[in-house]
Amino acid sequence: MNPLLLRLYQKIKTGECKQQQMSDVLSLSVKQTSRLLQKWQEEGWLRYIPGKGRGKNSYIEWLKPIEELFLKKAIQSFQENSIEETAKLLTYDWSISSKERLTSLFQTKMGFIRDENDRLIIPIRFRFVTFHPLEAVDCYSANLVSSLYDRLVNVDEEGRFSSGVAHSWECLDKRFRCYLRKGVRFHDGSLLTASDVVTCLDKLRHHPQHVVIWEPIHRISTPAPYVVDFELNESLASYMLPLLSNTYASIYKEYDGKIIGTGSFYLVEDTETRTILKAFDYYYKERPLLDKIEFIRVPQDFKVVYHTSQTEKEDATFQVKSDSGFGIVVMNFCHESPLKNPNIRHYIHQIIANSRHEIMEKDNFKENFYPNAEGFQLGNREAFHIPPIKDVPKLSRPLIMQVVNYTKDMSYWLKEKLEAAGIQIVIQHKTFDEVLYGNLQEIKADLLIFGEVYEVNPQYSFFCLIKGLDYSISQIFSVDPAIKELSMKYKCTPIEHWKELNHKIEKLLIEKSILIPLYYSKRNIPFTSDLQNISIKSFGYVDFASLWMKPNMNMTSDLD
DSSP, X not given: OOHHHHHHHHHOOSEEEOHHHHHHHHTSOHHHHHHHHHHHHHTTSEEEEOOOSTTOOEEEEEOSXXXXXXXXXXXXXXXXXXXXXXXXXXXSOOOHHHHHHHHHHHHHHSEEEESSSEEEEEEESSXXXXXXXXXXXXXXXXXXXXXXXXXXXXEOTTSOXXXXXXXXXXXXXXXXXXXXXXXXXXXXXXXXXXXXXXXXXXXXXXXXXXXXXXXXXXXXXXXETTEEEEEESSOOHHHHHHHHHSGGGOBOEEETTEEXXXXXXXXXXXXXXXXXXXXXXXXXXXXXXXXXXXXXXXXXXXXXXXXXTTOOOTTSEEEEEEEEEEEEEEEOOSSSOXXXXXXXXXXXXXXXXXXXXXXXXXXXXXSEEEEOOSOSSTTOOOOXXXXXXXXXXXOSSOEEEEEEGGGHHHHHHHHHHHHHTTOOEEEEEXXXXXXXXXXXXHHOOSEEEXXXXXXXXXXXXXXXXXXXXXXXXXXXXXXXXXXXXXXXXXGGSOGGGHHHHHHHHHHHHHHTTSEEEXXXXXXEEEEETTEEOOOBXXXXXXXXXXXXXXXXXXXXXXXX
């Protein structure tokens, strides 16, 4: 089945048409299109008479019902072949009724499959960007990293720390000491040593993105087996714990070009169509109850549901809600920008403040966005003071707005509001990969919408934003002396007092119109009722290590 043939069948009906029109439909050159038409004519799909002379129309006649025949083959493929082989069929240009039929068939193949392994199959729209802890900037990759690797220390939503690879720790003057568990194995079966931890965290400490935040630690060493020392410039126990609990501080080793972790699952396959994780039988904590997790690539309009193959009715689902972060408008004046003028920033802030109530009314905003007029941190209810600007400030040039695919709809809505208020905007399109590891000095855009995703602890997530761990926007904070001075206090402030410090920084950022709150985002994840122990782990996603399925009591038991 050729997807181009189906696309042409859907777009061009029997009758006269221009050859350029057919080329545009297929996104091919006129020459390539002519070759395909000749081939399909020889195969008996159509009759094609090219137009002779400039401006003359061609003629196409369909000899077979292409979609009907393709649909039969697709249904047969769904019944006979594996899920990863059939997922690509959903990307074809089907009619609405055919797409719905195939989607329903595909859904029956998704979910928990009871065969020789307990597998949870999850549809995903995009391939994972990376599996390396130091490169996992996007939330999808970071969430996966949390299942593949463990950290020395873990932290929960309330800021309470618990043991990970390290079973205990202590602060000795200017030395922070971790005591490692014995018997922790990497996914290749080798035992974890203190030297492995030192090598791993030394790479993190010298990584360009993390060198500033790790600056207070001037040496990592192992004075004895299963002991790791962090030599500090001053006593920073309260700073070390959140630092070591971050996803970037995951423990791994590299061997033969592969990254090997110690987490509850390990990676067994990653292709264009699927990614497979398998439970690690020798995990030092409780082994996951699932044997495999299989992520299958599906089209963007596919309805994502975590479900099992024994669920027949789609309505046997429930929603698990999670806070997945916030969206802010970043005023980038780290380069020669008109936004160096605070009056222009305040004027734009006023426009946003008067318009963001519309966010809930826009149908084209696909996610669950809620207008945010209060701040970045959940639970803040303070009204911030913005200096009123009555007249439109004069601009030396139009403002450049960076637009990425995942912010496209919101960005164009903002562009419309700004231009209606007299601020001229020029759009600068960027791909997700282009902005993933960029920084504000390099992009030369004046403003952009940035979505931040919470890790487990929201106070630590805000700290990561300020320090630029999740996105290189920390330069924006260094241009303001008051904000820069406050951001230096994290290392000497216990994490239980970070909320107060975060609030002070947040207040300055908002009232100086440097970062402008735009929306909160919430994720509603549908699960079928036979999936148990669903809990949200990091970045608003489910904890795969604790997930299990309630057995179908109507199935024949092993004792029968």
